[in-house]
Amino acid sequence: MPYFPAFLRAGRGAAARRRARLWWLRRERTTRPPTEAEAARLRARQLQAVLRLTPVAMGINLGNVAVIVHALWGQVAPALLLGWGGGIAIMAAMGLRGWWRGRQRGERSTASARALRRAAWQAGALGMAWGVLPLVTLSALEATAQFFVGTVITGMICAGGFALSSVPWAGTAYVLALGLQAMGALALSGHPQAGSLSVLLGAYNGLVLYTVWAYAAGLRARLLAEATAERQNEVISLLLQDFEEHASDVLLEVDALGRFLHVSPRLAQVLGVPARRLTQRPAWPLLRRWMARDEGGRTAWSALRARLAEGRAFRDHPLPLQTPAGPRWWSLSARPLVDEHGLPAGWRGVATDITERHLAHSRLSWLAHNDSLTGLVNRHQFRERLQALLGAVPVPPLAVICFDLDGFKQVNDQQGHAAGDRLLTDFGQRLLALSRRSDTVARLGGDEFVMLVLDIQRPETLKPLLDRILLALEVPVELAPGCQEPLRCSMGVALAPADGQDVDTLLSHADLALYAAKRAGGQRYSFFSAQMTDGSRRRAQLVQALRGAASRGELHLAYQAQIESEDLRVSGFEALLRWHHPELGDISPVEFIPLAEGAGLMGELGAWVLQAACRDAAQWPAGLSVSVNVSALQLAEPDFLAQVQAAAALLPPGQLELEVTESALIDDADTAVAVLQQLRAQGHRTALDDFGTGYSALGYLRRFRFDTLKIDRSFVRDLSRDAGAQVLVDTILAMAQALGMRTVAEGVETEAEARRLIHRGCTSLQGFLISRPVPAQALPDFLQAWCRRGAASLRPSLSPPAPEAEACGNATAPADAGAPLMHR
Structure with missing residues (x-):
């Protein structure tokens, strides 16, 4: 049963x-x-x-x-x-x-x-x-x-x-x-x-x-x-015995009464006391006898007693000792033991001899400056350390690894600086835990970290460490009770002396490799190569050329048509930005748009696109809409609403549609929703682009009701071969219909795709099946050609017969469209 x-x-x-x-x-x-x-x-x-x-x-x-x-x-x-x-x-x-x-x-x-x-x-x-x-x-x-x-x-x-x-x-x-x-x-x-x-x-x-x-x-x-x-208990016992006999670390185990439960030969050797006598005496008072009598010893002992009183696990607690062999420093890590009833049963831990590391730190302490948040080496000390190594003759083989936390800005803005600090601290501690004593881990500022690794002559030697770092970051960080955040980082590596023999060159080349890793999607590492320098020069050249490109007449707009599924008439066009440089030729928006965002030029470019699109749309036949994408940076500008109002002054109400992507909402959802509400109050329509490909689109639909949902081309492309894509498209269309929103399918390239979308109730279609992007001056010819041949050629396979004039529609259909701005 x-x-x-x-x-x-x-x-x-x-x-x-x-x-x-x-x-x-x-x-x-x-x-x-x-x-x-x-x-x-x-x-x-x-x-x-x-x-x-x-x-x-x-x-x-x-x-x-x-x-x-x-x-x-x-x-x-x-x-x-x-x-x-x-x-x-x-x-x-x-x-x-x-x-x-x-x-x-x-x-x-x-x-x-x-x-x-x-x-x-x-x-x-x-x-x-x-x-x-x-x-x-x-x-x-x-x-x-x-x-x-x-x-x-x-x-x-x-x-x-x-x-x-x-x-x-x-x-x-x-x-x-x-x-x-x-x-x-x-x-x-x-x-x-x-x-x-x-x-x-x-x-x-x-x-x-x-x-x-x-x-x-x-x-x-x-x-x-x-x-x-x-x-496997027996095998583990053998391994522990081998560890005690050969490792430099010392295992400690103390019962509830404070007596040694087990004394290894290594512990007896370090303290200079026979093992039999150690088991007969209290552990903590005996350890106190061996601690240094100076201020440092008293402070370390007080801190150890406080940790023991807390009854919680601790790591790397320093203990200065006076042993028969001379001054030593231990690093003690321990955790409390409990019996079957949950009562304290003692402690178990490991004492690591850190004498050499402590002495080296003492000798350099007058130079040391640590990062106040993470406790890591700061930029100044890191540069001094790297400069000292690169100044040797010959230059020793080493590697510089630059780190950048992916998504740190989002956590810092949405969850507060305390959460961001927790993320930085945990990340730094994980790097430190994976480093060797000879390595140096530093925080340069913000979410930028760097690691100096010695004795690295080839990339293959460093890859195991980089893989361990990525593996260690898979465990999320607990920012608050019940709130966890994944750790993701990009890494760029430069090797000395092959990639540079001075501090600035080596760090610059590591930054170029880091940028390449981020462009490849993040959460990976990349080694510097000479080709990256060429790419850096090209990016700098493009950023410089992009300044003033609009005033020099190098920018223009192309328009791609959208048709109504019901009667195949043209309802509007999306505006696509194009750049033709007199020397470099045509440059893809995929390349120059990210550069414009990084250089702070998106406000200027976005304003130009908005003005040009509205100016062109004012010359179109009545009823044709124009769709313009808006970036997150534009939404944050204080004069954005005034720009829209000025550009749309020549257009009838509802002819301009403004699109935002989910990334714009993710960056600052509160600001974006407030601006969108004001745009609707001014009479402009709004669309959510690439719906379903982001993180929380349904949450945004609860906060703001868009006029149009755009189905991403990836879903359209997989519609004929992926049952999951069919279910998602059906769900999006049903939801849009229930909420009273129109839908536009992007990237329609075949009649089979168009037929499936029409039969599923998609409102509008857009893609190469209807038209490739055309310049503004070619739109009248396109409209005439569509009326004569285009609609008639598609009608037999896509829709029931309809009068010829209705399919051409003299472009008087209700305005509706939407398209991603400049990224095609």
Whole structure:
């Protein structure tokens, strides 16, 4: 009999322990098949997880039955309702009886495969029983009752599947039995949207099944890992013994009374006391006797006592010692131990001899200046250190790694400076943890970090370290309780002496490599090459040439048409910025737009595009709209609204449409929404570009209702070969229709794509199938050609026959369009 407990806890602590184990143990766990005894214990744990909350689950089943019977009484035959409800009540009673018997018998340690199969059959039976209701009654119910039944059935699919996820075949049987009947009920209901709803319900069922099996796989891996770990204790003990005998670090273990539980030969050697005597004396007072008697020793001892009193783990606590061999410095890391009752049971830690590092730090302390936030070396000290190394003859092989945190500005602006400081601090500490004693980690300012690594002669030597850094950043930073942020960084590397033999050249080349890594998408590293210098010179040349390009007549606009899906008439054009340099030729917007944003030229370019587009649109036939994209930098300008009002003065109300991308909203959502609301108050239409490709588009639609949603060309391109893209497009179109917004599909290049979009209800089409971008002076010829040939050539395959004049439409269709501004 299947049972439906609350969601099972995933065991995050167990997952953390697994990651901490040795790599060869993890390899054995993932490759070794379980023994029959382990499999029997695993099955028992699976069934116990289902049994645990059976009373609550059965109560929910009975409660849902009672609510449904009450809600449908009068719409469905009483005999059918009572018979259906009675059947489920009997199954629930059997489930409670099985739970009670299991409780009286006690928790069993093993279970057979037959028990799991029986649970799967019983789960399928309960799913079949629940599925009878929509299958028999849905077509005869009122719309409100249909919605109510659909909501309950959807919830039961989710709750039952997740509750049975520890026994995946039972969860699968239940979800399929209920879900397939629900899809059949939709097909028989005659609802106009039955096909689309069936597709969505099928995808939903698939997602629930995927979650069920993913959880089951995690549970299986965790249980096998625990069994394997028990069998490896002996091997781990041998490894610890070898570590104690050969490593320079010292292991410490103290019981609740403060006595040494274990004394390694290394500890006895360092303190100069026989191991037998150490085990007979209190650990902390003995350690206090060996500490330095100066102010530094007293301060270190007071800080250590405070940390011990807190009862929390600590790392790298310095201890100055006076040993028989002379002054030494230890770095102590320890964590508290607790017994099975959760009471303090002592401490376990590692003491690392840091004498050499401490002495070197003392000798250079009069030069040292640390970053006040992260405690790392600052820019001045880093340059001095690098200059000293590069001044040697010959120059030693070394590497300079420049880091830049991807997305730091967004965290700093949206979550506050405290969160940004936490991100910087954690990032710096992770770099420091991965560095060697001979390396130098510094923060140059902002989110710019740098690492100096010695003895690096070839890039291949450094790649393992760079890979470890990327791996270490996969663990998110906890900025606040319940708020985590992923760490992502780009890295640029320059090697000495090959890439430079002075500080400025080496740092400049590392910055160029960093820029290349960021352009490639971030979260990766790049090594400097000579070609990067050429690219840097070209970027500088383009930025210089871009200043004043509009006044020199080098910029012009091209326009791409948008047509109405219903009658194939042209409804408007999108404005696309083009740049033709007299010496460099045509330069792609993909190249010069980011340069303009970085150089602070987007305000000037955006104002020129807005003026030119409105000036050209004023000459068009009535009813044709013009669409202009607006960048995030323009929205933040104080005089932007005045620019729009001045440029659109010659146009009828509603002829200008302004588009924003999700990136503009992400940068400063509050400012962007406020500006968009004022634009609408002035009578201008707005569009959200590339909908669905960003991070939180639905959240923005709740805050501001756009006039138009633009479907990204990536969805259109995949429409014919990707079922997921079809579902997403259908969802976007249905949502836009429900919210009263128009839709424009970008990148339509084939008749097959246009046909699919029209049949799915897309309002407008845009792409090479209709027209490539044309200059302003060629628009009259294009409109005439479209009226004569273009619409007529597409009409047979895309829409029902219509009068010729209506398809040409003399360009009087209601204004509607939208397009990405200058990025094509």
